[in-house]
Amino acid sequence: xxxxxxxxxxxxxxxxxxxxxxxxxxxxxxxxxxxxxxxxxxxxxxxxxxxxxxxxxxxxxxxxxxxxxxxxxxxxxxxxxxxxxxxxxxxxxxxxxxxxxxxxxxxxxxxxxxxxxxxxxxxxxxxxxxxxxxxxxxxxxxxxxxxxxxxxxxxxxxxxxxxxxxxxxxxxxxxxxxxxxxxxxxxxxxxxxxxxxxxxxxxxxxxxxxxxxxxxxxxxxxxxxxxxxxxxxxxxxxxxxxxxxxxxxxxxxxxxxxxxxxxxxxxxxxxxxxxxxxxxxxxxxxxxxxxxxxxxxxxxxxxxxxxxxxxxxxxxxxxxxxxxxxxxxxxxxxxxxxxxxxxxxxxxxxxxxxxxxxxxxxxxxxxxxxxxxxxxxxxxxxxxxxxxxx
Numbered sequence: 001x002x003x004x005x006x007x008x009x010x011x012x013x014x015x016x017x018x019x020x021x022x023x024x025x026x027x028x029x030x031x032x033x034x035x036x037x038x039x040x041x042x043x044x045x046x047x048x049x050x051x052x053x054x055x056x057x058x059x060x061x062x063x064x065x066x067x068x069x070x071x072x073x074x075x076x077x078x079x080x081x082x083x084x085x086x087x088x089x090x091x092x093x094x095x096x097x098x099x100x101x102x103x104x105x106x107x108x109x110x111x112x113x114x115x116x117x118x119x120x121x122x123x124x125x126x127x128x129x130x131x132x133x134x135x136x137x138x139x140x141x142x143x144x145x146x147x148x149x150x151x152x153x154x155x156x157x158x159x160x161x162x163x164x165x166x167x168x169x170x171x172x173x174x175x176x177x178x179x180x181x182x183x184x185x186x187x188x189x190x191x192x193x194x195x196x197x198x199x200x201x202x203x204x205x206x207x208x209x210x211x212x213x214x215x216x217x218x219x220x221x222x223x224x225x226x227x228x229x230x231x232x233x234x235x236x237x238x239x240x241x242x243x244x245x246x247x248x249x250x251x252x253x254x255x256x257x258x259x260x261x262x263x264x265x266x267x268x269x270x271x272x273x274x275x276x277x278x279x280x281x282x283x284x285x286x287x288x289x290x291x292x293x294x295x296x297x298x299x300x301x302x303x304x305x306x307x308x309x310x311x312x313x314x315x316x317x318x319x320x321x322x323x324x325x326x327x328x329x330x331x332x333x334x335x336x337x338x339x340x341x342x343x344x345x346x347x348x349x350x351x352x353x354x355x356x357x358x359x360x361x362x363x364x365x366x367x368x369x370x371x372x373x374x375x376x377x378x379x380x381x382x383x384x385x386x387x388x389x390x
Contacts, residue, residue, distance in 0.1 A: 035360040043358055052135040055355070059098055062106035067359045070111035072204075075370040081111070082346045083203055083244040083274060085172055087113040089366050090381045091337070093175035094328045094349035095119055095205065095248075096144070100151050106169040111362040114147040114326070114347060115285050117156065118176030119207050122192045123183070124152035125180055128212060132297070134354075140332065141304075142352050143354060144280070145297030147185065147212040148178040153196045160200040176205040187231040194232060198241050199305040205260075206232065208252035209279035209300045219248055221259040229270035244273035251278035251307050252331065257273035258311070262318045274324035277345070278308045301352035305330025309343050313389055316344025321386050332361070334368020341354055341369075341381060342388030354379060 046054045061067060078089040093107050093116025101117040122331035127149025135144045136264065150156070160173070190206055197204070208219035208228070216229060219228055229247070249261065265272045276303045280298025285301065287293050308329025316325060327345030331337050332353040340348050353361050377383045 011100065013265055019114045024327075025132065027362050030366065038358045038360055043356070047135070047137075050131065051135050051282070051355075052130065055097075055133065058355075058358075059103050060208065062102040062359075064111065065106060065109070067106075067110065069109035070359075070363055071188070073109075074366060077370050077378070077380060078253050078358045078366060082114075082326075082348060083172070085202065086366075087172065089113045089349070090341070090347040090369075091362065091366055092116060092172075092174075092326065092347055092349040094351040095174075096146070096209070096297050097354065099146075099149065101156045102172060104160070104163055105167055106382050108168065110359050111366065112171060114174065114349065116174035116176050116205065116349065117160070118205070119148050119154060119178030119210065120175060120193065120197075121148050121150040121178045121180045122153050122154045122156070122196075123148055124309055125182050130217065134292040134295050134297075136287065136299075136301070136358070139301065140330075140352070140356060141289075141299055141301030142355060143292055143295050143299050145212045145295070145299045148176070153193060159337060160197070162187055163200075164268065172202045173200070174203045174205055175201040175245075176207050178207050178210065178378040179213065179216065185245045186219060187228055190228065190232050191235040194235055194241065194243075194245075195239060198239055198243060200241060201243055203244040203246060203273075205246045205248050205276060207279070209248050211280060212249070213283045220250065220253065220257065220261065225261065226264045226267070226378040229264065229272065233269060233271070246274040246276050246326070247272045249278055249311075251281045251304060251311055252283060253311075257312075258314060259318065262315065265323065266319075272323070274326065275315060276326045276328060278304070278313050280304070281307065283307075284340045301356075302330045302332060305332075305336055309339050312340055312345050313343040316386050316389050321389075331365065332357070333371055334365050334370075337365055337369045338384070339388070341384050342386070344386040344389055346382065376381055 007299045016254050080087045080090040093112050094117045095118045098117050104115050128147035132145045175197045177190050179189040183189050244368040262268050280300045283295050312327050325345045326347045327340035328349040331348050337348045
């Protein structure tokens with residue numbers, strides 16, 4: 001009997017040794033060269049998961065520190081002053097990635113100087129039915145129609161309130177505010193966000209440009225926008241709040257609509273402290289992917305790169321460079337970030353690049369941007385802002 005068991009023991013032992021060796025190899029590879037490990041192992045594996053599941057896992061991994069932190073000091077040339085804050089670099093994570101404020105500290109440790117959570121709605125809501133996220137790898141793009149899925153103000157506030165201020169001294173925390181789908185009082189929804197998060201947020205974003213909530217984009221119309229911003233500013237004045245207020249715009253606004261927005265935010269009662277340009281687009285021009293091209297929702301990623309940069313340039317020119325701009329849309333490289341800065345952005349945000357290339361893209365963008373700034377004789381990011389606008 002014992003002789004029959006011996007071969008089984010040997011096979012079992014061999015399996016243990018093989019599995020143990022494989023795990024040890026993966027761990028050594030991960031520790032020795034994380035960038036290569038992510039590109040060759042983790043990123044391809046993530047493509048076998050549904051985009052939304054992969055997104056949730058990615059946020060959880062960042063939250064729990066499973067990715068190595070960026071321990072390199074940012075080059076001095078990347079120092080940035082934005083909204084009266086001094087930052088070590090101009091790179092942020094756009095709203096939509098960490099919707100519920102789960103991974104704020106983890107994102108800061110990856111090297112972001114601006115962490116924007118949300119969009120957050122007053123009451124919890126599930127968002128749109130699944131599936132609601134689609135990869136277009138041939139285009140370096142994503143289509144999403146999440147529809148402001150949110151756990152609500154109260155739950156997000158509990159998470160942000162629990163973050164020690166000392167931990168966040170290297171980064172700005174922005175709260176991107178949305179309205180509930182069934183709300184018939186948009187102003188009240190945004191005002192309640194200002195009131196709720198005033199003691200934890202460094203800045204606020206009024207999101208009236210998502211294409212995934214019915215009627216939301218109509219709030220960008222001249223009269224509706226002026227009324228909304230006036231109501232929000234009254235609430236800020238009542239609370240004595242000096243936290244910067246930013247407005248996020250859609251890339252699909254035409255020239256006249258853009259001029260109307262600039263006119264509105266130039267008035268004292270409806271002014272904002274900055275703009276975020278831009279949100280996702282509903283356009284589907286020249287996409288290679290044919291499987292998901294007709295899916296409703298907002299398109300982000302490389303197809304938006306040039307459009308958002310052009311819009312930044314137009315707004316910088318219209319505002320004569322007096323309104324701070326955060327550029328977002330198709331930032332995958334340091335060159336992409338640099339083009340937006342030259343067009344007038346004081347900082348940039350990424351989203352889709354993180355989905356396709358993971359944490360290593362953060363350091364790569366910063367290093368490439370630093371090289372370009374130095375090559376062209378600038379001493380800081382602020383020196384380069386708007387220098388490409390004629």
